[in-house]
Amino acid sequence: MNCIEIENVSKKYGKVLALNNISFKIQCGDKYALLGPNGAGKSTTLKILAGLLKPDQGKVSILVYPPDSIEARKLIGYLPEDASPYRVLSVRENLEYIGALRGVEDLHERVEFLLDIFELREYEKAKVSSLSRGNRQKLALALALIHHPKIIIFDEPLNYLDIPMQEKVINILNSLNLTALISTHIMSVALRLTKRVIMISRGRLLWQGSIEELKKMGEEHEQIESIVARIMNNDFKTN
Numbered sequence: 001m002n003c004i005e006i007e008n009v010s011k012k013y014g015k016v017l018a019l020n021n022i023s024f025k026i027q028c029g030d031k032y033a034l035l036g037p038n039g040a041g042k043s044t045t046l047k048i049l050a051g052l053l054k055p056d057q058g059k060v061s062i063l064v065y066p067p068d069s070i071e072a073r074k075l076i077g078y079l080p081e082d083a084s085p086y087r088v089l090s091v092r093e094n095l096e097y098i099g100a101l102r103g104v105e106d107l108h109e110r111v112e113f114l115l116d117i118f119e120l121r122e123y124e125k126a127k128v129s130s131l132s133r134g135n136r137q138k139l140a141l142a143l144a145l146i147h148h149p150k151i152i153i154f155d156e157p158l159n160y161l162d163i164p165m166q167e168k169v170i171n172i173l174n175s176l177n178l179t180a181l182i183s184t185h186i187m188s189v190a191l192r193l194t195k196r197v198i199m200i201s202r203g204r205l206l207w208q209g210s211i212e213e214l215k216k217m218g219e220e221h222e223q224i225e226s227i228v229a230r231i232m233n234n235d236f237k238t239n
C-alpha cells in the first residue's frame, strides 16, 4: 500500500520550472530522506504533498485521497521550511488553538506532553514573537505532530536546533510508527532518521532506493556525502 504517490507532476512559478514531470511512490511505513541541491524542488514537492500548492499537471495521492482533502489533512503532519507559528499568541495558546482547530480529542494531555518533550514548558506563556529561532522551531514541530499524524512531511526539521535538541527530536521521530518524507541537507540526519533516500535535481527524480544500495554505489570507505554529491554532480554534467 502506498501512503504517498506522485505521478508525472510538474509545477511552474512564472517561467521557472520547479518540478519537471516528477514521479515517485512511498509505501506506508517507509521513511525517506528527500535530498537534492538548492533549488532542486524539494520544498515545492513537500508543499504539493501537504495540499498547499496545486501542481500544474500530474496526480498526487495521500493513501487514496487528494492532498487537499480533509482525510489527507488528518493523516499528514507538515512542517514548512520556514515555519512560523502565530506570533501574537503564546506557545501554549498556539498549541491549544491549532489543536482545537484540528479537533484533537486528547488535547489537554497532548499539549502537556508536547510542552514536556520539546522542552517548551518554561516558555509556555511567552509570545512566539519573543522566542529564539530554535524554540520557535520546537513549537513548529510540536504543532506539526499535535494531531497524531500517520504521515509526516517535514522540511528540514532540525534547522536551528541545538545539538541535544537535535538528538531528542531524532529519538522522538524514531519512536513513532510513521511514514515519513523528510528533506535535509545533512546526511547524518538522513542516516539516523530514515533507511531510504529520494534524490531530486532540477525538478526531476534522480534516484530512489535504500541507503544500503546507495553505499554500494561508492568506493570502499567512501563517505556517503561524497557518493550523493557525485550523483548530483553527474546530473549536471550529463544533461
Ligand SMILES: Nc1ncnc2c1ncn2[C@@H]1O[C@H](COP(=O)(O)OP(=O)(O)OP(=O)(O)O)[C@@H](O)[C@H]1O
Pocket: 013, 014, 016, 017, 018, 036, 037, 038, 039, 040, 041, 042, 043, 044, 045
Ligand atoms: N514562490 C516562488 N516563486 C518563484 N519561484 C520559486 C518560488 N518558490 C520556489 N521557486 C523556485 O522553484 C525552484 C525550486 O525551489 P524549491 O524551494 O522547491 O527548492 P528546494 O529544493 O527546496 O531548495 P533549498 O535546498 O534551497 O531549500 C527554485 O528554482 C526556486 O527559485
Ligand SMILES: [Mg+2]
Pocket: 042, 043, 044, 081, 155
Ligand atoms: Mg527548500
